[in-house]
Amino acid sequence: MANFPPSFLDEVLSRTDIVEIIARHVELKKSGSNLMGLCPFHHEKSPSFSVSADKQLYYCFGCGKGGGAFQFLMEHDGYPFPEAVEYLAEKAGLEVPRDTQRQPGDEERQKKAYDLLSRAADAFSRALYNQGGEKALAYIKQRGMPESIVRSYGVGYAPAGYGFMQKVIGNDNRTNAQLEAIGLLFKGDHGYGDRFRDRLMFTIRDRRGRVVGFGGRIIGEGEPKYLNSPETNWFHKSDLLYGFSEHRDTIRKEKQLIVVEGYMDVLALAAYGLKIGLAPLGTAIGERQISEIFRLCDSPVFCFDGDRAGRQAAWRALERMMPILKSELSPKFLYLPDGEDPDSLLSKEGEEPFRNRMNSEAKPVLETWLMGLKLLAGQGAEGRARMAKKADTMLATMTDTYLSQAWRQEVEQATGISLKRHLRHASATPSSAAESRSVKLNTIEERFLAGLMQKPERFRHLPEVAKNFFIDNAGVKSLYMRAFSIITDAKDSNTDIARQLVQELPDDQAMISRWVNQATVQDIEYESLLLDMEANGIRWRLKRGPDLSESVLLQKRLTELQSQQRKLTEQLNETGA
Structure with a gap:
């Protein structure tokens, strides 16, 4: 996995609007200070999925999934972390630092490969309608496939004989080697030859919509009936599903998906308005595909x-x-x-x-x-x-x-x-580390932490005793103390503590997102929670049996806190809050 500098990740996130990312898949409506919608991770009839535009974090109060923009792309779209970063960086107009690449020149080779695959797809599409493609075109028409589907899904034709790819893309040694690397040529005793010949071609895309390979159906007699691109750095048959990038959004919107056996089945469904079909690539479906x-x-x-x-x-x-x-x-x-x-x-x-x-x-x-x-x-x-x-x-x-x-x-x-x-x-x-973590918090602790994450400047005004609030709760102690450090080191009060914590403590991001997306903790409620937190801490210390002098001091402080709490309760009753 690429190691991205924290400053670069911060820059990517600062230029990313998580609302725009999520709104492509979820209909969001304003609800208080946040946005609410139906969760894209599980089936529900009433909205429990919240997005904080201010903190750039989402959380579902139904299934517990939460995090930031990177996590949404990973959980929802299945991106590996490096690809999620690269995708958002590209959208933001940022260049990925070269020292994060696996090998020198890797990024350039990757871009070249995707460009060649895309050019090959265009060439196959044109060949279907050119001289020599009549037989393949007749087959498509006989199957009742409308031209709009043929063109939008990149159905094409690989002409019979050898030399097509070299003719349309190039025939120098370097290009031949590149075409071999992406699975379009093979090297035999007499030089390079086309892998796909006299076949109806189906363009296969990855989850980002990039062309990564092809499936070819023989026209007429011949074996094998179907031929896929070989395994390459870009094409991994067991990870891919035909129709995934084209149908993903429709499937999520309609909450319907049908898995069929072949390319033509997916296209036939799409031709009849059922853009909910997916298919494995000519072989038995595997566990990774089922997970997708x-x-x-x-x-x-x-x-x-x-x-x-x-x-x-x-x-x-x-x-x-x-x-x-x-x-x-x-x-x-x-x-x-x-x-x-x-x-x-x-x-x-x-x-x-x-x-x-x-x-x-x-x-x-x-x-x-x-x-x-x-x-x-x-x-x-x-x-x-x-x-x-x-x-x-x-x-x-x-x-x-x-x-x-x-x-x-x-x-x-x-x-x-x-x-x-x-x-x-x-x-x-x-299960993910975030899902497997189980942190026990009572209602007061939960709302208190929500109040801090929603308005991080409150950390600056906490009494010294507050540093001991979670001293015996290993689940949140390190996170809580790290927040103190961040606010102490911050140059201004606008530091986004929640975002920084999510980046530093990815296992805790669902929990942090939950606090951020809760109903707003108003100032008067926060004051009451702060009193309750200190009072509960004192009760805990009294149960441990302190010496007499300490016990007297603790009891005195507890009485003061109870008096302040009563006054706050009266204020709440007067304001109707």
Whole structure:
């Protein structure tokens, strides 16, 4: 991972408006001092997702996700941290410091590679409509694909024979080597040759919409029927989904996603207004791809042919899904009638009946699993034993212990056989450090910290005793004391403590974001909280049994605090706050 200078990260964030980043995906409305909307990370009917334009932090009070602009791109769009930084830096017009690159010249090579891939996509698109592309174009028209879809998704044609790429891009040694590195040429005994020849070409983009590779379908006879770009520094087949960048926003907006088997299925769905389809790149879907799918939608429909091959593909997808299934996810499986695919069904039924089929015929994942187990196991007592044994093996891969227990009960009921109990350590469940942190705070402590983060200048006026408020709470002690240091070193009172803490303590960013996005802690409430914090600290010290002289002083101070609190309560009652 690149090591970006803190000053550069600060500059990127200072030029980034998190509201603009989030508003592309979430409809935000003013609510008090913050903005509220439906959380893009989980399904909800009433808004619990808050964005602080002032502090540039977001937090969902429903699912607990929170952070800044970098974290949103990582959690929501799946960017690795370096790519999130580079993306926002590019938007802000900043050049990434060269010393953060892995190797000298890496950035230049990367830009050149993306440029060549984009130029190749344009060349394939033009070739589809030029002389020699008639056969591929006829196939596209025969499949009922409108030209608008063909052009917007970058469908093209790789001409038969050799030399096309060299003709349109260049034939010098350096260019040939670059084209080989990005998977468009191969080097044989007689020099360089085109990898894709006489194929209908599908442009494959990464999550940022950059062209990273291609899938090619043979026109006429030949093997293999489908050919993908080879693995390169830019193209990793197991990480990519066809249609991801094109359909991501629609999927999140409609909260619908259908996983289909091939490129043409995705395009057919889009042609009928269903821009919610994704497909693996010609091979069985993998765990990383399924994780990406669940990031987009918690209730995707996995669509397969109803024949034996389709059911086998569905079973493989289900097996890969089990380690990452959670109780809040509700995937479904849809089997199409024999001999049908999404393309053929859409041409017969149209968009609305197909949507209805998704809603009414798709089976929940548990039902699909139980049916698959029964088909695998067979009949009789031996079949029930095989079913229980297979179920036991698969349940051992699950990391959500509650879901695993629920599924185990269903199998035991179906087979009449008690299964083993697989105990898993909590660390087996993959989760971010921010999500796994559990910090215990009472209501007063929670609101007090919210008040400080919302108005950091309050740190300057805290009494000396305040430094001991969280001395026995390891979860927030270091964060709290670091905030004191920041405000002490700050040259002015406008220092954004929350942003600096998020950068220095990324594991705590969800907690910091929660405080920032809470209902505003007004000054009179903050004064009351400060009194309560000191009073609670004194009560804690009195319980530890101090000597007599210290006990007398503490009791006297507690009485003073209680008197001040009563006066504040009277003020609150008078103002109606």
